[in-house]
Amino acid sequence: MEMNGTGNDHEEKTARTDHQQEEYAESSSSLQKRKTTYNNDLKEEEEISVEKIFENTEVPSWKKQLTVRAFVVSFVMSVMFSFIVMKLNLTTGIIPSLNVSAGLLGFFFVKTWTRLLQKSGVLKQPFTRQENTVIQTCVVASSGIAFSGGFGSYLYAMSERVVSQSEEGKTDISYKNPTISWMIGFLFVVSFLGLFSVVPLRKIMVIDFKLTYPSGTATAHLINSFHTPEGAKLAKKQVRTLGKFFSFSFLWGFFQWFFTAGDDCGFESFPTFGLKAYQNKFFFDFSATYVGVGMICPHIVNVSLLLGGILSWGIVWPLIQTKEGDWFPSGLSHTSLQGIQGYKVFIGIAMILGDGLYNFFKVLIGTVAGLITKIHERDANKYLPSVDNPPRKPPSFDYQRRTQLFLKDQISTWFAIAGYATIAAISTITLPHIFHQLRWYYIAVIYIFAPVLAFCNAFGCGLTDWSLASTYGKLAIFTIGAWAGASHGGILAGLAACGVMMNIVSTASDLMQDFKTGYLTLASPRSMFVSQVIGTAMGCLISPCVFWIFYEAFPDLGKPESAYPAPFATVYYNMAKLGVEGFSALPENCLKLCYGFFSAAVLMNIIRDAVGKQRGRFIPLPMAMAIPFYLGSYFAIDMCVGSLILYIWQRVNRAKADAFAPAVASGLICGDGIWTLPSSVLALIGVKPPICMKFFSRSTNKKVDLFLGN
Template sequence: MATVPTPSEAHGGATPTAADVEMVEASELRRRGKPSGDRVPGPSRDGAAAAAEEAAAPSVERVFADRPVPSWREQLTVRAFVVSFFLVIMFSVIVMKLNLTTGIIPSLNVSAGLLGFFFVRLWTAAIERVGLLRQPFTRQENTVIQTCVVAGYDIAFSGWIIGFLFLVSFIGLFGLVPLRKVMIIDYKLTYPSGTATAFLINGFHTPHGAKIAAKQVKKLGIFFILSFFWGFFQWFYTATDDCGFHKFPSLGLQAFQHKFFFDFSPTYVGVGMICPHIVNVSVLLGGILSWGIMWPLIAKKRGDWFSADLPDGSLHGMQGYRVFIAIALILGDGLYNFLKMIILTAFSLRSQIKKKNASTLPVSDDSMVTTTAAVSYDEERRNELFVKDQIPWYVAYGGYAVVAAISIGTVPQIIPQLKWYQILVAYIVAPILAFCNAYGTGLTDWSLVTTYGKLAIFAFGAWTGASHGGVLAGLAACGVMMNIVSTAADLMQDFKTGYLTLASPRSMFVSQVIGTAMGCVIAPCVFWLFYKAFDNIGISGSDYPAPNAAVFRSIAILGVDGFSSLPKNCLNLCYAFFAAAIVVNLIRDLVPKKVSRFIPIPMAMAIPFYIGSYFAIDMFIGTVILFVWQRVDRAKADTYGPAVASGMICGDGIWVLPQSVLALAKVKPPICMKFLSRRTNDKVDAFLTTLGK
């Protein structure tokens, strides 16, 4: 881990506390970030190394030793869920916009934890002034809010029908609950994102951490306001889809035609500041390779490789190359990492079993002695409280069986192409896949949710067949599998956060259930708002092309119709890029880390293949801003960078709400700002002069 000045050193030189140390560690973990559904791997450590590192670190729990831990019921407060409800709405709007524009969704856990802390502190401060405060705000309650909010806005990524979501989103919560002690305490899986969030929340609830949090909120608020009003200002110049700053040919008209331009989006500048540098560089390289080199060359084959009469958006023409080559990269990357995760999980489990067996050593024929490593004060305290509020095994298994039975009987009523026995098979297989994903996420912080979804598309689409609605069945099965696998991994991350903040597993589970219920209602409502307010949802080249929807639908078509649906030579190119993704990943894993951090990530490179490079330029500008800031003042960049980025993302994202209301009210922007070449402009001037005569 890189050496970083503590927040106290950066602000006044006060003696650093344990919380200061933890906040620095949190900033280091946060800085590694993650894009979209398949996360970029963070640091991974085995249990012994983690225990040794923790034993050497200052004790966090001694800092909080004089504060009583509230019961699990006291952690579930009305104010926590009121704040969570409004934050779920805000973050669902943001995630929906990101999902419908480029599909890159950074980690917003930091923003959720920070804003939850800020709003409840405002609430408690106001009540305390009038002498009505009955329960102080604790880190456990802060953890409940963060868990509820993340569970709610995660739904916006994976589904948009209320009934369907209620039937499939909860089952993943029950599948791995009985294994929480094994994965958190026995195997000591690190879950870097959950650990970073816990360090952040622990830091907030110390006097010095509260001061830092107040400054972070101030930065977030400033950039929230600037970003919101920038969106408002831009709106006046967008009378039609081809008008406005987001169509500014900043790199020239020819580059603009190949999707290379800066579109003045605070959202993706902020995303670039949150995502790791290598992700942003990979996205830009993917855009250059596809829109700068490959697509212009393939376009010259029009009339030979594909019919010249086909529209640009046809999957049998140019669009087919864009979509299916991107899919080949994604599948190659996903398959490699899936197999890698299975192997890592198998070896790690084998190692854990050997360790467990080795911990019991025979002393004589009739006596045994068990050797255990020394347990730190923090670990002892956390273990004690984590196992205190048990979730009975019959609640977990019974809940899974009941929800599965209801889902098996009702989902076919919503989607007739998916039969009851297919859902039954999915629910039998899902816990195994959920365990693999949750275990792999604990090792590497890399969740392969979309990979499992794509496997479900191929398996269930081919099983159903084209003549019986295989495309729709595959997509529905993908939704079922993604919800189960994703929810299980997220819940285990939350258990890790709760373990490190002494939040009860019961309160974590209940907050996840409530957050999921909120998301099942809020996410479809937010999608309906977008769908009604903007006419071009899902159309290639529009402001909201919904790239994930296009890619998943194309995978379903490929799985059902086979390779016959591909244009000429597309299959050969797909083979090449599929193999290239595997080779690049293999090289990344074999070379030293100091070299591998400069090798691009195939999954990130594939994203601009379909939609263009405009957002890649925004993200690259964001990464340059953060890179320079880190060189000038690393401590401030790590402390305030996520807050600045979150403010830019939130402000621009929330502007969508008033923009949607204006669109629904049929209020149109008054000005069209458009950019023409000099030759075209001369023709327009001549035409207008003719009209004037």
Template sequence: MGGEDRVETGYGSEDESKDERHAKKDKEEEEEEMMMTVERVFESKEVPSWRQQLTVRAFVVSFMLSILFSFIVMRLDLTTGIIPSLNVSAGLLGFFFIKTWTKVLEKSGMLQVPFTRQENTVIQTCVVASSGIAFSGGFGSYLFGMSKRIAIQSGSTPGADDYKDPSLSWIIGFLFVVSFLGLLAVVPLRKIMIIDFKLTYPSGTATAHLINSFHMPEGAKLAKKQVKALGKFFSFSFLWGFFQWFYTAADSCGFASFPTLGLKAFENRFYFDFSAMYVGVGMICPYIVNISLLLGGILSWGLMWPLIEKKAGDWYSADLKPSSMHGLQGYKVFISIAMILGDGLYNFCKVLRRTLFGLYHQIRDKNSLPRVVNGSPTESSQLSFDDQRRTSLFLKDQVPTSFAVGGYIVIAIISIITLPHIFHQLKWYHILVMYLAAPTLAFCNAYGCGLTDWSLASTYGKLAIFVIGAWAGASHGGVLAGLAACGVMMNIVSTASDLTQDFKTGYLTLASPRSMFVSQVIGTAMGCVISPCVFWLFYKAFKDLGLSTSAYPAPYASIYRSMAMLAVEGFSSLPKNCLALCYGFFAASIVVNAIRDYVPKKYSRFIPIPMAMAIPFYLGSYFAIDMCVGSLILFLWERMDKTKADAFGPAVASGLICGDGIWTLPSAILALAGVKPPICMKFLSRAANNRVDGFLNSS
């Protein structure tokens, strides 16, 4: 799952019988034994050189998939900010496209280079690196939070130094300057992370096993069936989005405004909005995430906001605009910020503790680590055949450390010179301090991600907001300086953890570290162009983008800007009693996380996640209801046929997400061309309908 901080979270069934558990254990042991000997299966196949792994067809397919996935991530980022892992979809679609390509060439007798798992890994790496820029680029958070539209939405009247409206030129330039430093920061540590420390990187490991299975005979057959299921639900989702478009001629029209739970519930953001995308997201996200979202919506829109609304005239002026941060909107934003910061602080300390504890043990036990000399394990090593082969090939194609260090210094110098011209509020010494601290923070994030699968990129970004924003000060454009600093730090630590995940995937599929690095660089470069162009399409096509009433409210843009304002102005910007409530929810967020960690797992999996609960505080529960419907579908499917659900659930979910996501492209083009839907389907109360009828009859 992704959103504020991307994470993969497992879940299980509470009703498994003893026999089922034994059968499951036997199956897991068999799978583990197979995975341990996977290189025996591929032993007869020659491993292509790192240059042969980087094929033209791989990057053509990567470019096409990068556009598709950028639309998906952008739409999710601009609606709720919850972004599930799309690695499975990238690996599966990459396999399908290249396999189709090679089959056509094979039949025509023109096939010269067979499709390998290393090439599949290159595609997956490139696509995820490219679409990852749509998240770390801040289009739904810090970057869009700089705009005048969000500044006004946040209830302030910005001065010339307090906003910077989006423009393709400076966004692309900014991303190119800051997106590559994280890659160079962790390259010298690749052997330590993967070989010496043997970090697990669960997502990278899972992706590698998936790709390995695709290229085994039985795995290829299953992959074809999965792709077929993905294509079927992709078509359904796309056509459903097209059908819904006909009924959206004006605001609040169409199926997305269907008051499924009643008009009063609709006013408080409780309704099912018929989004195939969020049903699909719900099928991928763990059950507890979806339940947490729903609980957050019930707590806020069902209880808190109606009670605080009754305090209008006492706690805040009753004459304020709905968007004013000194009214109800302020409670919505700042209480959700308090929960997000509490959750982020707890997990930062937790991951940091595990990082330091892990490092201590690694250093203490370094004499017992397998030794590697000249790219080969020594005789004293107890490595399995798989690990011996993987270690030997992983150390064969080195990315020179001098290249990484020299590249980091050169790009840092260019960045220190360039960034103050893009954001004059951000001074060269602010950037220098960040770049001196960045390698350490990048290592911490990459190491912590290897242990926990949790990237704390946005937490480091928030840290930069408060430090640099307060340092710059209100009179020197501290709000914009803080948001820009967030972008610099978030991109560095995010790409660092992504690259080490990819190194782990490459290690397990025998893809060269050099091809992984080149693929990541090319994917990042693609993302620095594709993501801004996709965002620009949204920005130009949907004129209400970023407004709370929009189909694309970009909630984190307002939240990040409010954080920057808080860093610069202090607590004086909060409405009455808001600070006390923020303290309470900040503490509650830490306590709930601590309880989740320290109670037995059979109970902790029922305790909600504060980060997920915070999102509906601002947006409402409509998307949470969609996601719970997705969870219900998966739950019933697992009850009827767990094997089939496990095999095809991710493919069905990916189809629903991809189809609805790609419909955004023709929808945006139609909006830019001025083509409007022909019908407005709107729902009225009986009293409102009578007034409309009376007006029509009188005229």
């Protein structure tokens, strides 16, 4: 209800700005009618006011919002969420928003904590929505490092395991294998710059421009609802539902483990649609994680993934395979980029670049246009009331209270500038010692332009809820890689530069989202900033350790046939190679196909925008279609199953589905994601599953029986 009211108010203000000349040239009698309408609107708005509900609840100071229990809970949840994000990173690279899960679990853990303390009579401070916001901010900041840290993309792309696949047959190759020490050091010197780059803009973004930040706004409404009596009851039911599906998902993962004693064993290798379809990556692998992800992702994302898999593995690759011996030599290994694997990687890259560049320029143009519009709106709000210029609707109670508290705890601009300059200087000195291919002047140039790009990403995210952090990272790959050149380690320099840029723009948009959430929950900007800093520091320690567990436990990590193929690591390495070496890296006729698929990605986006939102939602997403080009359709089928479950549930009971589907999906994702921790530990200590469950054709089975009979 509050969201609808806010949206209507924003549309009304925009309409007034667009038609000022017509609406402000009215008679005094008309002005009186307007005043009456304003008063009625204000009365109605106050009836649905969120802050009226919490009017008698004291807002703690920013220091009291930062409690020990909040950060203890945040640390535990950060470990859990880092495992989930890391697993998604290293399997398909599709990571849904986990804000709802973070908010729900944070509320549940602290509520349980305070209830126990209350019974023992030692409760000193009640659990507030501001503290809930601090927890959510800290957890999302920490687990976000598992993504922006590049463990499934640019950082792992430097490893020998990935480089050797792309440079098969070459002995003189440059790589940098991951170790905990340099990964932690790298993240600490690049992950905090984005926070300082946009701090001075918080008032302009949130109050002056009134940017919506849809994810931040939705999270705030969720947290506000938890702390009302009705919302607390619903949250309790949602947490109970999450717990049930968490347990089911965890136990299902444990059960499946027993049957995976060898390669292609277990339920995840079940030939659902037949052995021929299985060979072309069409099967349902019984993954609770991706069924849950499918319930969270929009239907068009899941359908786009499936269409991409059908187009590539059902049509394009079989056709190219018939050209073996003509377009590419026969007998090459399945990982050689001079064979069919090269087409899979580079055509996927072409679609990703086509979609990414189109949306980059679209969001950039929208950002500039939106910025101009917001400046004009702000100037238009400064007119003086008169008979010809009637008074605007007085600010609502919610707006006044939120703005007052948001501006109360200021963060000095000089503090932000000094912090940025200090960390930039340390980073410029330190990074060349970690990556000797990355010269100090490359880093200095990045840091000169980074604040502008961080602002663009934060502003664009506020308008569209779309962070283009990975796109800015790809631009750094090509520019710095080409600048360094192949003879001076341009590939590794480009990948390292991608990490620097991606971390800056990603944390900048995340922080501004959190400022918006804090604004709507009355959490202090200072507590939001401190929570983000602490969460980022946690992530810089937790994420490398979690990745190291995967890296040590699974020696085939990053290989196409592995349970953790890390597809984007190969994609990012070959992007850097393409940027440095040019088109010489492509197999025959691959460039023509890349041009075609690049153009198709751009054309699909143009059509999608041209036909409008109502019809455009039926146009597939090129970025989603590109992912199965390398991996296959098995996870897309899982996600479509999740999408189908949600669709049927919504048809049967829309209200219940809307209330509990996120909890069910979160439970499925979290349970299966957490199972990776004990399974990794078992692999590290050498405990292997006892059974291998495989599926053979009838003829192969007869041969096996004859062999065993002998």
